Amino acid sequence: MNLQNITQQYLDIFPGDLSGSLQQRQTPNVLYSTVKPVGFARPKLILFNEELSQHTGLGKFDDEDLPFLAATDLPANVRTYATAYAGHQFGNWAGQLGDGRAIYAGEIKDENGRTTELQWKGAGATPYSRSADGRAVLRSSLREYLMSEAMWYLGVPTTRSLSIVLTGEQVIRDMMYDGNPQPEPGAVVIRTAESFLRFGHFELLSAQKDIALLTELTDFAIANYFPEIRTEGSLKYRDFFASVCRKTAALMSEWFRVGFVHGVMNTDNMSLVGLTIDYGPFSMLDSYDLNFTPNTTDLPGRRYAFGKQAQISQWNLWQLANALFPLIENADFLEKTLNEYSDHFWQQHDCMMASKFGFENLTEKDDEFFTEWQKLMTDLQLDYTLFFTELEKWDESAGLQDFFEKVSYSVTTDESLSKLNDFLISYIERRNLNNITIAESRMLMAKSNPRFILRNYLLFECIEEVKRGEKNMLNKLLHALQNPYQEIYPEFSVKRPLGYDDVSGCSMLSCSS
Template structure:
């Protein structure tokens, strides 16, 4: 790996704390603090993303590179740092937050001129750890490594994962916050992104009335990551906000397309670039349920439930609008953009659903069709992914129960079969309004509906096996997630076994990591 070309434009541009002090504390009027990774004596590599390493300009892995992957023996001139930001958590202002267990090495540029930031997660405490240890466990690190790569291969904007390694030390965690802490194997993941800038970075500067730094941060972000914006003055910041809104709405549509539930959509977990970021208590949808949340911390309110993600993203954008107001200074503009957000999202969402069903265009009566479908899915407890897979294979010559019984998480009574039959007739009638052939319709469905999703019970199994020193399932999952629109391993393209219904880490997760 070539780490010599990693540079640090961010810390050269903005006010920061260069003390290297990891003591948890407030750091007013700065955007970062220098901090060194903790260092680990007995690391062991679990996985390395060779394709990504080549793509971003780091090159091939050599044994000596393991030290860098866990933050050991870094070049003396490399100033590693963590950024500070604020945020609204579960709807409440949380004040100063920051990279509590993330440490940035800097930025690397590949031969094509594309930039990517390199960041360790789980490499030790920072000033923003809030009395935590800055470590991470295998459980959460593997989940982030695999899921971020799964999302990338599903063609969804996301951070990426470069490497995963054991630290060689144990970390104590209370997984369900029930007073039962246990030792778990520590791990470090390196993740990459064009930028890790969040809504919360702008919220902090605005809340502290550091308007000069707020403007400099916005200018830096636009210049480096929004090159399509050519306007000057106030209009530049208007275009900036509109662009963030559009990217965020597009991301929400993609989450709904594949059934991804983030679980903790605080404003500090929202990327201004429209990336999926911070893989904590997430889940891919098994049975379709608009009220599903995978996060135990989100109960009983279910603020971040599957069906509320678009609404929450709009609420988060209101908070960003408040933060950017000192630059935009136009309340009506901000209100209009935010009010238009819903219209843009729903039109994009319904066009996405058209593709899932193989429709070539959105018709006036499709909203009623989609509403009927949602009701059917919830009442019959249909698996979101498998339902569309079966719809692609539907054969009217075969028994309806036989085709769909392995897609439902409940017994399909005669009444439910009758209801499913009515829907299939409605679907066939809608297909007749297509202006394309059935073959073309199926091609749209094949490209839109994944055959493999990274379900929580599969991750649970993989974590258990790696803890036992086995890696066969890890390699199979990596192969499958690289080809999500094909059935590589039929056993992975099946609904969640009932034995995992109430297993912690499968149906529900906590924020513990």
């Protein structure tokens, strides 16, 4: 890889604490602290993303790159640092948080001028680690690598992963927060993004009343990530906030399209540029359930359940609005923009749902149709992804019971078959309102509905194999996730097996990693 191309624009602009100390502390009036990764004596490469490396301009991997991937023996041009931010966690103000185990290497520009930031996750403690050790384990690293790549190929805005390296050490984690900590293989992942700026970076500076630095950071963000904004003064900051709202609404619609549940939508996990960031106790939907949360820490309130994600993103934007108020100084504008966010999201959501059903446009009665569909999905415990796969192929001559058994987690009854049949009749009637052919309708569905999603039980099986030194499942998943709108492996396009219902990591997880 061409590591000499890594630059440090962020460090050249903003004030930082250059002591390099690992002491866990508050760092007022600075946005970053320099820190050295811990270094690992026996790193072993597990995965390297050749496509991403080429895409970012880093080029091909050779064995001499391993020390960089493991955050060990770094090139002279790489000056490592961690950033400070704050946030609301589960609805409560948590104060300064910061990247406790994410250490920045810098950024790189490709031949087209696109900038990509690089950071290690799990390379040791930073001044923002609080009481944690700054390490990561193979389990969570592999989940983040695979899921972020799966989201990329699904077409959902996301951070991406460049590599996973085993550190050669054991890390103690209490996976289910049940007082039963266990040693797990340690790992370091390199993740990439256009920007890792979060709502929490702005919340921190506003809370500290450091308006000068808040202004500088916002100007930096606009210049680097919102080039469409050409206005000046307070109008520039209004346009900036409105653009963040639009990007966030678009992201939420995409999460709903593919059935992704983040699990920890704290404000410090919200990307300024509308990316899916910080993959922890996430899940793809199996049975359709608006109240499903994959995060055991989110029980019993289910604040971050699937059906609440748009509402929570709006709440998080309110917190960003509060942080930016000293620059915008117009409460009416902020209130109006945030109220419009809901309308904007639902407009995108309904257009997205129309595409999933193969409708060329929306009609006045589609709200009623979508509500009827949601009730059917919930009552019959239907699999979100498989339902649309089967619906795309459906015609009146197909077997109703076969359809039901492929997609339902409930027992087949005459009543359930009758409900499904009634809905399919109403679906055919609604599809007949299209001005496009059935074949064109199905093509629209094929573009909107994945054949393959990376379910938690598949990740669980893969992780167990990799721990044993095997990579067959890993290689198959990589192939499948890179082609999610094709059915590469039919055995992956089935309901979650019943035997995984109560297995930790196959449906719900804790925040522990």
